[in-house]
Amino acid sequence: MPTTSSETASSKTADSPPRLEVSGLTVTFGGLTALDDVSFTVADGETVALIGPNGAGKTTVFNAVCGLVRTRRGEIRVGGVPAPSSTTGLLGAGVSRTLQGLGLFEHLTVLENVLVPLTSVGTSTGTSTDAAQEVLGTLGLSDLAAVPAGTLPYPERKRVALARALVTRPRLLLLDEPAGGLGATDIDQLAQTVRTVSGGGCAVLLVEHHVDFVMDVADRVVVLDFGHVIACGTPDEVRRDPAVEEAYLGVPVSTSGSGISTSSATGAPGREESA
Numbered sequence: 001m002p003t004t005s006s007e008t009a010s011s012k013t014a015d016s017p018p019r020l021e022v023s024g025l026t027v028t029f030g031g032l033t034a035l036d037d038v039s040f041t042v043a044d045g046e047t048v049a050l051i052g053p054n055g056a057g058k059t060t061v062f063n064a065v066c067g068l069v070r071t072r073r074g075e076i077r078v079g080g081v082p083a084p085s086s087t088t089g090l091l092g093a094g095v096s097r098t099l100q101g102l103g104l105f106e107h108l109t110v111l112e113n114v115l116v117p118l119t120s121v122g123t124s125t126g127t128s129t130d131a132a133q134e135v136l137g138t139l140g141l142s143d144l145a146a147v148p149a150g151t152l153p154y155p156e157r158k159r160v161a162l163a164r165a166l167v168t169r170p171r172l173l174l175l176d177e178p179a180g181g182l183g184a185t186d187i188d189q190l191a192q193t194v195r196t197v198s199g200g201g202c203a204v205l206l207v208e209h210h211v212d213f214v215m216d217v218a219d220r221v222v223v224l225d226f227g228h229v230i231a232c233g234t235p236d237e238v239r240r241d242p243a244v245e246e247a248y249l250g251v252p253v254s255t256s257g258s259g260i261s262t263s264s265a266t267g268a269p270g271r272e273e274s275a
């Protein structure tokens with residue numbers, strides 16, 4: 001069997017607690033079970049991708065980690081202790097996230113947007129500005145620091161949102177569809193940024209439909225379908241898993257090269273494409 005479910009949905013570090021540990025997470029919305037007994041971990045320096053069809057429960061995992069939805073059962077631990085539920089508590093625990101909708105303050109400048117989380121945790125003005133300028137430089141945004149965020153093209157706005165998530169130097173970074181809406185050059189740059197961040201010891205959990213990007217950056221992939229973990233493993237293991245092909249990736253059309261190409265030309269399959 002190329003992959004298993006929750007048994008191997010964990011990283012292999014035994015000495016220290018995982019940066020993120022999700023155990024038996026169950027979330028319901030009225031009569032709908034959005035997540036059912038979901039378990040996985042993300043270790044320091046590891047990049048784990050959550051993939052699955054639309055409505056599989058990926059964003060609900062993020063919202064549960066951030067205390068935005070009530071969990072019916074299960075436990076979420078960050079660095080070995082129960083995850084805080086407030087924004088400031090999460091920032092204090094080294095947790096940062098981006099949003100699918102970016103959530104930028106469009107009338108504020110790029111620099112002001114990036115300063116927001118540092119203001120929330122009471123970092124001094126000088127230290128904040130230095131940190132913000134540094135992350136803007138890293139992401140190639142220095143020249144845009146004084147520009148209102150709402151006037152920028154989508155790829156730049158997306159980088160601003162990433163800069164805002166990185167400015168606190170997170171130990172756990174949650175990225176919600178970071179490659180969505182980006183072209184090939186921006187995706188390559190994003191992949192390099194993710195590698196640099198995880199190479200510095202940050203645990204990265206990303207939700208993403210862009211399969212090629214996922215297979216490029218992820219150490220492990222957790223596949224959700226209808227709120228269940230149906231597979232977990234390395235990108236190659238997950239690609240070869242028949243259950244994943246059936247639920248999400250579609251029928252393989254080529255097995256040459258380093259991995260399997262899927263029938264999706266966009267690299268962004270959905271539930272309807274796997275029928």
Ligand SMILES: Nc1ncnc2c1ncn2[C@@H]1O[C@H](COP(=O)(O)OP(=O)(O)OP(=O)(O)O)[C@@H](O)[C@H]1O
Pocket residue numbers: 029032034052053054055056057058059060061
């Ligand atoms: N606040 C909510 N109230 C009711 N149902 C919800 C709520 N949030 C999510 N759901 C439902 O829970 C299920 C999982 O949704 P979720 O957004 O987590 O899926 P997803 O995998 O992130 O999907 P997508 O890829 O489309 O973003 C869906 O059926 C969705 O309609």
